[in-house]
Amino acid sequence: MIWTLEGHYSYVKSVSYSPDGRFIASGSDDSTVKIWDAETGRPVKTLEGHTKGVTSLSYSPDGRFIASGSYDSTVKIWEVKSGRFIWTRKGQDCVNSVSYSPDGMFIASGSANTTKIWDAETGRSVKILEGHTSSVISVAYSHDGRFIASGSTDNTIKVWLIVHEIEFDQNATINSESKDDQIIKGEAYIESLCAVTKYSEAYSTLIKEWKKDGFSIESIFSLYYFKIKDLVNKSEIIGIYPLLLDTLEGHTKSVTSVSYSPGGRFIASGSGDSTVKIWDAETGRPVKTLEGHTDCVTSVSYSPDGRFIASASWDNTVKIWEAKTGEIIKTLEGHTRGVTSVSYSPDGRFIASGSGDNTVQIWEPETGKPVKTLEGHTDRVTSVSYSPDGMFIASASWDNTVKIWMIIPEIEFDQDASIVSESKDEQIDQEQRLPNIASLIDRNDFPGAYKLIITSLAHGETNISADLYHHLDILRTKGTATGTRCVKSLSILEGHTAPITAVSFSPESNYIASASSDKTIRVWDVKTGDTAITLEGHTSYVTCVTYSPKGQIIASGSGDGDGDVILWESTTGKTVKTLKRNASEITTLTFSPDGHILCSGGMDNNVRLWEIETDNPPKTLKGLKGEVSSVSFSKDGNLLAIGTKNQVLLLDIEKGKIVKALSGQGEVTAVCFSPDSHFLAASYNNSKLLLWDYEAGKPEKEFTGHVGAVASIAFSPCGKYIVSGGMDRTVRLWNITDGKTIETLEGHKDKVNSVSYSPDGRFIASGGNDNTVRLWLIVPELEFKQ
Structure with missing residues (x-):
């Protein structure tokens, strides 16, 4: 156990991690909502305003707001940062459940016999979904936000289709020949x-x-x-139209819990009739009835891959079911009283369960074996929740506390490795920490020792002293540790007085150039985080910045007059040349691989190719359909990818002709060739990020996870990863092989406008509307060299 969060004066009934995992919200019968720092366990805010117990909590997808439901019949929306409530709306009876829609635009609440949909920004009642004949105790949005499922004590689940505003041609006619x-x-x-x-x-x-x-x-x-x-x-x-698609009838007692499958195709429900039912979300037909529990089913949870369902029951067990066949895979026995809550870890490898026996159990679903019993609560555990990174579990209890538990998976070490630090200074620095590490191990504080070791491995270096390896080996055999790849926030570079519009690493990865709406470019020292040079000369906001391949020149574009491009000496900051033949604001810049050509795109729908070593006028590609948002050269410099309003164009540089158009996906925000030019990545303002097989003219893979526009993308030097930044304030690192998110980097307080991968592959830089540049360290898996 890491912390016990004490401060509530009555039962804690609901607990929820913020989307970024930095905070925990808890709702209590003492009428308050408390926000806690997940890292330190300290209380951050107490949200007071409800006059009766808080029954349910839901974070907005961006983490800026919390919705709370209460016995006082109200729904309240709170701003997390300030702690002030934004609006309060009263229902007919106790509000049993609240849930934000995936896009954060709406809130659904269950109260009395109805489900209400509220406008999250204004608090306006958008729709009342009527049809239940008894109290609605659970509401859940599908992952795509198109459906709401509501569970009730009338023994039914209702599925509602939520349709947002659609515009269509009222005068359209259908005379199709095909x-x-x-x-x-x-x-x-x-x-x-x-x-x-x-x-x-x-x-x-x-x-x-x-x-x-x-x-x-x-x-x-x-x-x-x-x-x-x-x-x-x-x-x-x-604006919004709900349609009752189906009433899912079949349970013979109250429905206690509903859960959508990850793909949204199915709904699982638990009931007081001791069964779990699986329903087809599209047709409303029952697919399977899972029988095996001998008492009320209190909680159901799909595994992240949708293959399994975990159910908790008052019969003191957790059961694992195969969703496809309905067969019981495992029965997890160990609790001595009813199980109240169950939750899969984000990677699906573990299950956490809370019980009336005052404990939290961690299980391995594959084997059915208990991994750990978490003891410390003095009364019934009512709710358990994994943090988004899977490293922590929060548990709420009738003992008026929330407890935070640190979960550390296992590291694999090479027991036969003989590890000696190549750097004497590095070895001395590590050995100075050995007494603290040894002390923690002697006290059996393995998580503490592990945390100290991991945080002390600076900048991803893996050559460590033999003595430190000895302690890691002790942790391997007696304690616990981890070996997963991760990204850590290294530093926040502050100095700009307006939003950051672009960031670019130098070829040696030792400097970052950042462009800003404050009319300046700053060059930052990666090692120290200090400003090395400030480039001043633009008379308007700077929109883009890039290093030349050899690092001697920095090019920047702006909204100056007709749209100036300025070339600067990267070491002195002196102006080399100003390119003035643009007709409007410059939106994007990139150098050819040999550094002889600078390509610029602008709001005038044109692309210009500049020979920077001559004073020749640029070659201009005119007449594109829409402003140019992004440009990228292929590895050999023969192709130029151009992002325009609704398509990606491929320009053959030698022929001066468009040879391919990739269309039909939305408004393009950024394009980027992979390092080997086998693929082309493109991002869009509709949250899409696609990997194109551009020769075949079709998308190879889609990366889903961003909410809102994806503003910027970049490949890692090895070509295995893509980094992206977007409107949802996050930076995401993706694996291009399986299309999955490796890490979601949160910290920016406003839209992320630009991302850049360092050429040595060790860092990511991101710039946003919060006026900061953030530097992220790529920490590889712990590979111990012989």
């Missing part, structure tokens, strides 16, 4: 019915008939052509 075109248009018209209010009954009929066996898109289109057209022409556009 059957394929007819199908596509038919789908579009049926989807557009999501916006109707007066004709919702007809729409509901269409959808239900569409689902019947034997009905195809073509038959629905032909049968309902005139009805569809009439509905579209007469419909009203509104």
